[in-house]
Amino acid sequence: MFGLSAHQVAIPETGESFACKDKEALLAAMVKLGRKGIPVGCLNGGCGVCKVRVLRGEVQPTGPISRAHVSAEEEATRVTLACRATPTSDVALEILGKMKKSFLAQCGKPKAN
C-alpha cells in the first residue's frame, strides 16, 4: 500500500480480518471494505453497538466514547468502541456489542428454530 501504513485487524471468533490505516477508525475501515463482523451503528461514539475488547495489539482513541455504553472500569480492561479507535499495531478484537435485534426488527420475519 502507498501512503499511510496499514495494520491488520483480526476478529478471531469469526475468522474475519481486514486492513486499517493509521488514524483510520477500526469500524470505518471495516465498513469501507464492505466487511462484516463488528456491528455498525452511529459511527460517532454514541450508540455503543460497536463495542469491542482489544485482545492483542494497541489502539488509540480518535474521539470521545459514551460512558453510557463503556464504563471507565471497562475501558481499563481494553474495552472501547470500534468507531473511536485506530490501531497503532496489528490488533485482534473480541466483539462485545450486541446485535440484539429489537422486538420490532424480528417482526414480520420467519422465527429462528
Added chain:
Amino acid sequence: MGVMRIGHISVKIMDMEAAINHYEKVLGMKTVHTDEAGNKYLKCWDEWDKYSLILQETDQAGLNHVAYKVEKESDLDELQQRIEAYGISTEMLPEGTMPFTGRLLKFNLPSGHEMRLFATKECVGTDVGSINPDPWPDDIRGSGVHWLDHCLLMCEMDPEKGVNKVEESTKFVMDVLEFKLAEQVLVGPEGNIQAATWLFRTSTPHDIAFVAGPRMGLHHFAFFLNGWSDVLKSADVMAKNKVKIDVPPTRHGITRGETIYFFDPSGNRNETFAGLGYLAQPDRPVVTWTEDQLWRGIFFHSGEESGSFTTAYT
C-alpha cells in the same frame, strides 16, 4: 387549549465544537444563547420562539428532556392535576429555571423519558419577520431546516415479560395530554400488540412517536423541510460535510414523509423530514400497519429494514 406543538429538545453531546459545527453548518440553525453552565441554545430560521435545541456537553449522548408548548399558563395547572390524577408525579419548575422560558411542568412518561410542558418562551420572530416577509431569508446555511418537527422515543418492549411501554406511553399522551393517534403498527399472532405509534396535536401526522426497543432511549429528532428537492440538497450538504448518513433519501409509508436519517457527531440520530404528509384531524380514521407490511410502512420504496434503524440509538 392544551398542548400545541413540540417546543424544544435538550440533548447530551460529547464534543461541543463538533456539535455546534453540525447543527449550524449542516442543519442551518443559529446559536442564540450560552448559559452559565456552557449549554448552547439554538434556533431554526422559521421558528419564532427563542430556541428549540439545547446542547449539553457531557460524557455521553442521548436525551435530557423533550418539551412541548401549551397554549396558556392555566393549561399547565390543569394538566398538572390531570397528570397527578393519572398517577404520575410532577414538578412545577419556576419561571427562570430555563432562560427565556416561563414555568415548566416536569414529569416522566410511562416509558421513563422526561417530558416538560411550558406556555411561555420569549418570542423573537422568524428570520423573515412578520411584516411583509420574504418567503425565506438570505443567510440560510446548509440544509436550512425550518423548525424542530417531532421526536421518536424508543420505549422498552418485552412481550414475554408483559412489558409494553409503547402502549403505556401512547395511552398516557392520548388520555391525559389529548394527543390523537394518526398511525400505529400492530404485531403478534393476534395482531394486537401495539409496537409503534405516531401521534399529533398539530395538523400534521406526528408530533411525537413511540417505537418498541430493547431499552428506552432517543431514536431521533427531526427538522422540517418543504419538499423532496430540499431533502436532496440536505443530503448533498451531509456528503460535503462527511456526515454519517444512516438511511439515504427515501419516503416513509407511515406519515408519507420524505426523509434522511443521519447522526450528529456524538451519535444522536437526526432526521431531515419533508412534507406536511396529510391533514391530521381527530376524526380521521387511524391508519394501521400490519406486521407483514411493517417495513413497507417505515421505508416505503424498499420495504426492508435499512441502516441501523432498530439497533442504534442513544
